[in-house]
Amino acid sequence: xxxxxxxxxxxxxxAQIHYKDxxxxxxxxxxxxxxxxxxxxxxxxxxxxxxxxxxxxxLTELLSAGEGLLDIYxxxxxxxxxxxxxxxxxxLQVPAYIHSG
Numbered sequence: 001x002x003x004x005x006x007x008x009x010x011x012x013x014x015a016q017i018h019y020k021d022x023x024x025x026x027x028x029x030x031x032x033x034x035x036x037x038x039x040x041x042x043x044x045x046x047x048x049x050x051x052x053x054x055x056x057x058x059l060t061e062l063l064s065a066g067e068g069l070l071d072i073y074x075x076x077x078x079x080x081x082x083x084x085x086x087x088x089x090x091x092l093q094v095p096a097y098i099h100s101g
Contacts, residue, residue, distance in 0.1 A: 005038040006081045015074040017049060022058040025049035027074075034078075062098060069093045 002008045015027040027049045036042045051059060062068045074089040 001041045002036040002038055004080065007038055008036045008078060008080055008085075010034040010036070010044075010076050010078040012077040013047065013074055015049075015072055018071040018073070019062050019068055020058050021071075022055035023052050024055055024059045024062065025051050062096075066099070067095065067097045070096045 010032055012030040012032055013027060016023055017025040017027065027047050029047050034042070034044060053059070070093075072091045072094055074091075076085075076087045076089050078085055078087070
C-alpha cells in the first residue's frame with residue numbers, strides 16, 4: 001500500500017525471512033521497476049528467495065506443515081516521484097502457504 005499521494009517506484013528489495021525467530025531465507029532483487037501509484041494497493045510480482053540451511057530443521061518444519069507465520073524484514077530502495085528513498089518495510093506474522101510446483 002502506498003500511503004502518500006505521490007507515485008512510489010521500488011527499484012530493489014533486500015529481505016530477510018524468519019520463521020520461529022530463525023533466519024530461513026533471503027530475497028535479493030536489485031533490478032525491479034515496480035510502480036505503486038499514490039494511495040494504491042499493489043501485489044508485487046513473484047520474487048525468489050534463497051534458503052538458509054543453517055536452520056534446516058525449522059525450514060523443514062515449515063515445509064512439512066505447508067503453512068506458517070513469517071517475519072519479513074525488508075529494505076526497499078526506490079523513489080517517490082523523482083526523489084530517491086531507502087525505506088525499512090517490515091512485516092510480522094505474515095501468513096505463508098507453501099506448495100510444491
